[in-house]
Amino acid sequence: QVQLQESGPGLVKPSETLSLTCAVSGYSISSGYYWGWIRQPPGKGLEWIGSIYHSGGTYYNPSLKSRVTISVDTSKNQFSLKLSSVTAADTAVYYCVRRSFSDYWGQGTLVTVSS
Amino acid sequence: EIVLTQSPGTLSLSPGERATLSCRASQSVSSSYLAWYQQKPGQAPRLLIYGASSRATGIPDRFSGSGSGTDFTLTISRLEPEDFAVYHCQQYGSSPFTFGPGTKVDIK
Numbered sequence: 001q002v003q004l005q006e007s008g009p010g011l012v013k014p015s016e017t018l019s020l021t022c023a024v025s026g027y028s029i030s031s032g033y034y035w036g037w038i039r040q041p042p043g044k045g046l047e048w049i050g051s052i053y054h055s056g057g058t059y060y061n062p063s064l065k066s067r068v069t070i071s072v073d074t075s076k077n078q079f080s081l082k083l084s085s086v087t088a089a090d091t092a093v094y095y096c097v098r099r100s101f102s103d104y105w106g107q108g109t110l111v112t113v114s115s
Numbered sequence: 116e117i118v119l120t121q122s123p124g125t126l127s128l129s130p131g132e133r134a135t136l137s138c139r140a141s142q143s144v145s146s147s148y149l150a151w152y153q154q155k156p157g158q159a160p161r162l163l164i165y166g167a168s169s170r171a172t173g174i175p176d177r178f179s180g181s182g183s184g185t186d187f188t189l190t191i192s193r194l195e196p197e198d199f200a201v202y203h204c205q206q207y208g209s210s211p212f213t214f215g216p217g218t219k220v221d222i223k
Contacts, residue, residue, distance in 0.1 A: 045203070045216050100212065101165040102152075107159055
């Protein structure tokens with residue numbers, strides 16, 4: 001059974017960098033597919049942040065592109081998200097997902113941006 | 116960027132009734148790369164439909180998707196109690212992948 005699990009700080013200060021990691025079990029990232037991040041502000045809709053292919057090719061949402069970096073570590077079977085210069089508008093539940101149409105989701109992790 | 120519009124915003128129905136949800140795109144969705152998700156409070160979304168009409172693994176056949184180009188539909192043939200939730204559509208044919216605002220199906 002494929003499982004994804006997000007981890008990282010639940011509280012980030014404004015202007016700092018949000019860093020999350022998604023550990024994948026039950027499937028080897030090296031085997032293929034895109035791996036991505038989606039976020040959902042409290043009470044709002046879903047926003048695609050970006051995706052990375054197992055070989056490292058990336059796609060980012062242009063609205064966030066200047067601040068986002070997604071990377072993959074196949075040796076640890078995990079991928080990561082970094083979002084720089086965060087503000088309160090970046091407060092959201094962050095999900096990691098498999099594939100462009102997200103067939104597997106992590107449980108989500110709430111990240112709050114506040115001083 | 117492809118903008119997705121979902122209607123209605125809220126659909127109030129009784130168990131056993133048929134639900135028809137609409138997702139309209141601002142431009143044609145490449146290769147019908149349109150997905151539908153169900154989300155319940157406090158949970159991650161669950162994939163229901165991909166490729167506009169293909170059911171995901173384990174999804175009951177009361178859920179069906181149809182459409183192409185700019186107009187897509189999710190139909191729930193007979194609502195079960197566990198189907199009351201928010202439904203999101205997503206296009207993944209062109210970057211940036213985008214989501215609709217969601218349709219809430221609640222109990223009448």
